Amino acid sequence: xxxxxxxxxxxxxxxxxxxxxxxxxxxxxxxxxxxxxxxxxxxxxxxxxxxxxxxxxxxxxxxxxxxxxxxxxxxxxxxxxxxxxxxxxxxxxxxxxxxxxxxxxxxxxxxxxxxxxxxxxxxxxxxxxxxxxxxxxxxxxxxxxxxxxxxxxxxxxxxxxxxxxxxxxxxxxxxxxxxxxxxxxxxxxxxxxxxxxxxxxxxxxxxxxxxxxxxxxxxxxxxxxxxxxxxxxxxxxxxxxxxxxxxxxxxxxxxxxxxxxxxxxxxxxxxxxxxxxxxxxxxxxxxxxxxxxxxxxxxxxxxxxxxxxxxxxxxxxxxxxxxxxxxxxxxxxxxxxxxxxx
Amino acid sequence: xxxxxxxxxxxxxxxxxxxxxxxxxxxxxxxxxxxxxxxxxxxxxxxxxxxxxxxxxxxxxxxxxxxxxxxxxxxxxxxxxxxxxxxxxxxxxxxxxxxxxxxxxxxxxxxxxxxxxxxxxxxxxxxxxxxxxxxxxxxxxxxxxxxxxxxxxxxxxxxxxxxxxxxxxxxxxxxxxxxxxxxxxxxxxxxxxxxxxxxxxxxxxxxxxxxxxxxxxxxxxxxxxxxxxxxxxxxxxxxxxxxxxxxxxxxxxxxxxxxxxxxxxxxxxxxxxxxxxxxxxxxxxxxxxxxxxxxxxxxxxxxxxxxxxxxxxxxxxxxxxxxxxxxxxxxxxxxxxxxxxxxxxxxxxxxxxxx
Numbered sequence: 001x002x003x004x005x006x007x008x009x010x011x012x013x014x015x016x017x018x019x020x021x022x023x024x025x026x027x028x029x030x031x032x033x034x035x036x037x038x039x040x041x042x043x044x045x046x047x048x049x050x051x052x053x054x055x056x057x058x059x060x061x062x063x064x065x066x067x068x069x070x071x072x073x074x075x076x077x078x079x080x081x082x083x084x085x086x087x088x089x090x091x092x093x094x095x096x097x098x099x100x101x102x103x104x105x106x107x108x109x110x111x112x113x114x115x116x117x118x119x120x121x122x123x124x125x126x127x128x129x130x131x132x133x134x135x136x137x138x139x140x141x142x143x144x145x146x147x148x149x150x151x152x153x154x155x156x157x158x159x160x161x162x163x164x165x166x167x168x169x170x171x172x173x174x175x176x177x178x179x180x181x182x183x184x185x186x187x188x189x190x191x192x193x194x195x196x197x198x199x200x201x202x203x204x205x206x207x208x209x210x211x212x213x214x215x216x217x218x219x220x221x222x223x224x225x226x227x228x229x230x231x232x233x234x235x236x237x238x239x240x241x242x243x244x245x246x247x248x249x250x251x252x253x254x255x256x257x258x259x260x261x262x263x264x265x266x267x268x269x270x271x272x273x274x275x276x277x278x279x280x281x282x283x284x285x286x287x288x289x290x291x292x293x294x295x296x297x298x299x300x301x302x303x304x305x306x307x308x309x310x311x312x313x314x315x316x317x318x319x320x321x322x323x324x325x326x327x328x329x330x331x332x333x334x335x336x337x338x339x340x341x342x
Numbered sequence: 343x344x345x346x347x348x349x350x351x352x353x354x355x356x357x358x359x360x361x362x363x364x365x366x367x368x369x370x371x372x373x374x375x376x377x378x379x380x381x382x383x384x385x386x387x388x389x390x391x392x393x394x395x396x397x398x399x400x401x402x403x404x405x406x407x408x409x410x411x412x413x414x415x416x417x418x419x420x421x422x423x424x425x426x427x428x429x430x431x432x433x434x435x436x437x438x439x440x441x442x443x444x445x446x447x448x449x450x451x452x453x454x455x456x457x458x459x460x461x462x463x464x465x466x467x468x469x470x471x472x473x474x475x476x477x478x479x480x481x482x483x484x485x486x487x488x489x490x491x492x493x494x495x496x497x498x499x500x501x502x503x504x505x506x507x508x509x510x511x512x513x514x515x516x517x518x519x520x521x522x523x524x525x526x527x528x529x530x531x532x533x534x535x536x537x538x539x540x541x542x543x544x545x546x547x548x549x550x551x552x553x554x555x556x557x558x559x560x561x562x563x564x565x566x567x568x569x570x571x572x573x574x575x576x577x578x579x580x581x582x583x584x585x586x587x588x589x590x591x592x593x594x595x596x597x598x599x600x601x602x603x604x605x606x607x608x609x610x611x612x613x614x615x616x617x618x619x620x621x622x623x624x625x626x627x628x629x630x631x632x633x634x635x636x637x638x639x640x641x642x643x644x645x646x647x648x649x650x651x652x653x654x655x656x657x658x659x660x661x662x663x664x665x666x667x668x669x670x671x672x673x674x675x676x677x678x679x680x681x682x683x684x685x686x687x688x689x690x691x692x693x694x695x696x697x
Contacts, residue, residue: 119535
């Protein structure tokens, strides 16, 4: 069993940012990541809303932070067991690592909604139906194309896939998809100025700073069209395009449109690690997200001494919110560790 | 590729001992389908299937049209179950998709509201002294044909191949709403990617046509048709489907619901008469078959014994493509051997001309 001051579970933005801030405060940090690569979902990001910052800059910054002398990073180390032993937490991994520490930070993040549950949208059936993550990867390599390798003439983005949807059991809003669709549609127009872009939405929720401005800019400068209605059905056309159906609820008319790509803005769910570890430790809240003891005053603390939370293991958050939350968690842990030594 | 969730949706179909509930409308629309199904199950598959002459309506069309109250509907269904119980069966097989939807819905309501089941038991007992067991298994006949599609293929004389080109026939499939849309997880493939007819078509050598309005309503829609003022809407929906499938040049349409089969067939005549439009080759329509009719002609039954001459869109061009032999002289001959008379020819919808 190896000793540490803090074990941070999850090598995404929250885990790395918290680990770095703890390391700077002279705590010995073990950072465990289940995947081969760190960065979590940041790995696939192209640019970040609302300022189109290159995601590779964020990755470089995070990578640099993991190199701090007080951080020991373990990749391919999925956590299998978290348990309380006397005044310590014991963390064991699938590859046989075994740590003991007075504090654990859960930063196990989110997973994206599996669009195959929305069968009517044909994801996995029709090659032109892709997820927002897959579209971001296309942007990253500068190759937006249909399954046939052709330039799309028309792209539709569909919001709320797996969010605000009783049928799949997710009543909550994933918060980032609306603005992400705005960003993706602008990026699409930047790479393919001739393409027609349509965003289908239930409500447009532009709650962050500069979001509303970006939404407006997408319409005024990039000719992105917004249609209030959920796509109810996708089917192929004879020339291998996609016919989508919805009701335009503003004009109260049924609408059919033929598109080349349908991008599903998939929502955020608690990751499998978040759900499993939360269950083991007893901090599971609604929808398997982890639950802090007070949303307003102690959002990084749990009902267990020394077990802390950061980032999207709690709820859908944007990248800036995640990073700020991670720094707050590091501060809480620092205070906790100092209180133990007094 | 990760798993597709809809591939997990399955029909639970009993292996044997079926109590067949004939349909009130199917015997009029597709005169040979039910008889052929019983023959296939009993004689070719060697299964036990009860064909009860005491059967009556399930009241489903009245229920889904909003004119028969729920308690009455449940009591009528309970009486059907009583007949099944008296005959010594536990596996209920309703011929009609509407019956299938209705009995599943009723049983599901009883499951969630057991006090309702007891109330209905009381009503039936009071009405005619009958008692009943809730079926152990409810399966549609198309589920049974699907289940044994491989065994049937071994007995088939023909396949879904165009004998002139050697290519698979292109088939549009359409399932009834009451088959998959009430309890999608209880039928093979669910409501969005139903596999029951797809499985038959592919197993028997055909190619399924995926077209834009594949999931659109057939046009029946109960009150769309039942209410006279809405009938234009019913025809318009069928027209939308036919227009959507036409560019794919399907050889025929396969359906498992009496409403779908009826309206996609008969409205082709209506559309042709009112607008002069036809959807098949050379001014012909696109034939519409039930799955029993399809199985029967592939197995080598005489198409006129199966009742294909009672369809609006005539099937000879399809039979010719499949290489199925038939005698035009038998087409309008009844079981007694007497000539029944030839129906009037439509104005626009072409039928095969014989020398």
